[in-house]
Amino acid sequence: MKQRLQRMLPNAESVRSNRWLRWLGPALHHPQLWRITRRGVALGVALGIFFGLLIPVAQIPLSAAAAVVLRANIPTAIASTLVTNPVTFAPIYYAAYHLGAMLIGDDGSLRNLESAQTESVDSSWIERIAALGKPLLLGLLILASSMGALSYLLISGLWRLKISLAWRRRRRRLSANRNGKEG
Secondary structure, X not given: OHHHHHHHOOOHXXXXXXXXXXXXXXXXXXXXXXXXXXXXXXXXXXXXXXXXXXXXXXXXXXXXXXXXXXXXXXXXXXXXXXXXXXXXXXXXXXXXXXXXXXXXXXXXXXXXXXXXXXOOOOOOHHHHHHHHOHHHHHHHHHHHHHHHHHHHHHHHHHHHXXXXXXXXXXXXXXXXXXXXXXX
């Protein structure tokens, strides 16, 4: 599994040569940032999902910088920012808006969504998102935080389970070998 994950993720040199990440410079050379460990991968995915959901632009540099600071796995942090893409962007932001509006309980803010949808095509997407205001920001913050934490717990738990099952199989195999030699 480790080898398959390493093949799918970008390598150290490709990330170091990326023009958006070059400003991190020598910080990208720390070996802990490239090792596939339970904590590093789980934290990298959590950071990538957090920044991928929360911030619509510059997700990769921000998640890479946070991974450097927190010593998480950089390739998984970068790859997991792709949770938002042209296909998932609209449903995620729509759900975040409704979550925020429900928590705020502001019915007037629903009119902001309708007016943002009916604006002319000339207005930029940033202006349309800004028109949605507090409910969207609250919903995005809650979604990003909860999904980041959930992904950390899920990956960490699954990793521990896999290791536990491997150790159990190994003990059974050793026990069967000992019993076979004694009998």
